[in-house]
Amino acid sequence: MLGWIISFVFVIVLGLLIWYIKTLLAKVVLISIDIRKLQSMLNEYVNHLERVHGLEMFYGEPVLQKLIEHSKEVVSRIEDMDLLFNSINDNKRIEKEDINGE
Numbered sequence: 001m002l003g004w005i006i007s008f009v010f011v012i013v014l015g016l017l018i019w020y021i022k023t024l025l026a027k028v029v030l031i032s033i034d035i036r037k038l039q040s041m042l043n044e045y046v047n048h049l050e051r052v053h054g055l056e057m058f059y060g061e062p063v064l065q066k067l068i069e070h071s072k073e074v075v076s077r078i079e080d081m082d083l084l085f086n087s088i089n090d091n092k093r094i095e096k097e098d099i100n101g102e
Contacts, residue, residue, distance in 0.1 A: 032082060032086060035078060035081055035082045036082060038078060039075060039078045039079060039082060042071065042074060042075045042078065043075060045071060046068060046071045046072060046075060049064060049067055049068045049071060050068055052064065053065065053068060
Protein backbone atom coordinates (compact mmCIF):
# COMPACT_ATOMS: atom_id res chain seq x y z
CA MET A 1 0.00 0.00 0.00
CA LEU A 2 2.77 2.43 0.95
CA GLY A 3 4.60 1.55 -2.26
CA TRP A 4 1.57 2.55 -4.33
CA ILE A 5 1.28 5.88 -2.54
CA ILE A 6 4.97 6.64 -3.04
CA SER A 7 4.72 5.64 -6.70
CA PHE A 8 1.65 7.84 -7.17
CA VAL A 9 3.38 10.85 -5.56
CA PHE A 10 6.48 10.20 -7.67
CA VAL A 11 4.45 10.16 -10.89
CA ILE A 12 2.70 13.40 -9.90
CA VAL A 13 6.01 15.11 -9.08
CA LEU A 14 7.58 13.84 -12.29
CA GLY A 15 4.64 15.13 -14.30
CA LEU A 16 4.94 18.55 -12.66
CA LEU A 17 8.68 18.66 -13.36
CA ILE A 18 8.14 17.81 -17.02
CA TRP A 19 5.48 20.52 -17.29
CA TYR A 20 7.81 23.03 -15.60
CA ILE A 21 10.71 22.19 -17.92
CA LYS A 22 8.41 22.53 -20.93
CA THR A 23 7.29 25.96 -19.69
CA LEU A 24 10.88 27.09 -19.17
CA LEU A 25 11.87 25.88 -22.64
CA ALA A 26 9.01 27.83 -24.19
CA LYS A 27 10.18 31.00 -22.43
CA VAL A 28 13.78 30.48 -23.52
CA VAL A 29 12.67 29.99 -27.12
CA LEU A 30 10.63 33.21 -27.00
CA ILE A 31 13.58 35.12 -25.55
CA SER A 32 15.86 33.71 -28.22
CA ILE A 33 13.44 34.76 -30.97
CA ASP A 34 13.22 38.26 -29.49
CA ILE A 35 17.01 38.51 -29.34
CA ARG A 36 17.28 37.49 -33.01
CA LYS A 37 14.70 40.13 -33.97
CA LEU A 38 16.58 42.77 -31.99
CA GLN A 39 19.84 41.67 -33.58
CA SER A 40 18.30 41.99 -37.04
CA MET A 41 16.96 45.47 -36.30
CA LEU A 42 20.32 46.60 -34.98
CA ASN A 43 22.10 45.19 -38.04
CA GLU A 44 19.74 47.21 -40.25
CA TYR A 45 20.48 50.28 -38.13
CA VAL A 46 24.25 49.78 -38.46
CA ASN A 47 23.92 49.36 -42.22
CA HIS A 48 21.87 52.55 -42.41
CA LEU A 49 24.48 54.44 -40.39
CA GLU A 50 27.22 53.17 -42.66
CA ARG A 51 25.28 54.34 -45.73
CA VAL A 52 24.76 57.78 -44.17
CA HIS A 53 28.43 57.93 -43.16
CA GLY A 54 29.39 57.09 -46.74
CA LEU A 55 27.44 60.04 -48.15
CA GLU A 56 29.60 62.87 -49.39
CA MET A 57 28.07 65.28 -46.90
CA PHE A 58 28.91 63.11 -43.86
CA TYR A 59 31.99 61.21 -45.07
CA GLY A 60 34.63 61.06 -42.36
CA GLU A 61 32.39 62.51 -39.66
CA PRO A 62 33.99 61.30 -36.39
CA VAL A 63 30.72 61.30 -34.42
CA LEU A 64 29.07 59.01 -36.97
CA GLN A 65 32.17 56.80 -37.04
CA LYS A 66 32.03 56.38 -33.23
CA LEU A 67 28.29 55.69 -33.44
CA ILE A 68 28.92 52.96 -36.04
CA GLU A 69 31.63 51.38 -33.87
CA HIS A 70 29.40 51.48 -30.80
CA SER A 71 26.50 49.97 -32.73
CA LYS A 72 28.72 47.12 -33.93
CA GLU A 73 29.80 46.45 -30.33
CA VAL A 74 26.15 46.31 -29.23
CA VAL A 75 25.33 43.87 -32.04
CA SER A 76 28.30 41.72 -31.01
CA ARG A 77 27.11 41.60 -27.40
CA ILE A 78 23.62 40.65 -28.49
CA GLU A 79 25.08 37.85 -30.62
CA ASP A 80 26.90 36.61 -27.50
CA MET A 81 23.62 36.66 -25.57
CA ASP A 82 21.92 34.74 -28.36
CA LEU A 83 24.66 32.11 -28.26
CA LEU A 84 24.18 31.83 -24.50
CA PHE A 85 20.42 31.38 -24.80
CA ASN A 86 20.82 28.88 -27.62
CA SER A 87 23.29 26.81 -25.58
CA ILE A 88 20.87 26.88 -22.61
CA ASN A 89 18.03 25.90 -24.95
CA ASP A 90 20.09 23.01 -26.38
CA ASN A 91 20.98 21.76 -22.88
CA LYS A 92 17.34 21.91 -21.74
CA ARG A 93 16.22 20.09 -24.92
CA ILE A 94 18.74 17.31 -24.22
CA GLU A 95 17.54 17.05 -20.60
CA LYS A 96 13.91 16.91 -21.73
CA GLU A 97 14.71 14.20 -24.27
CA ASP A 98 16.47 12.21 -21.55
CA ILE A 99 13.44 12.56 -19.26
CA ASN A 100 10.98 11.59 -22.00
CA GLY A 101 13.22 8.74 -23.16
CA GLU A 102 13.48 9.99 -26.73
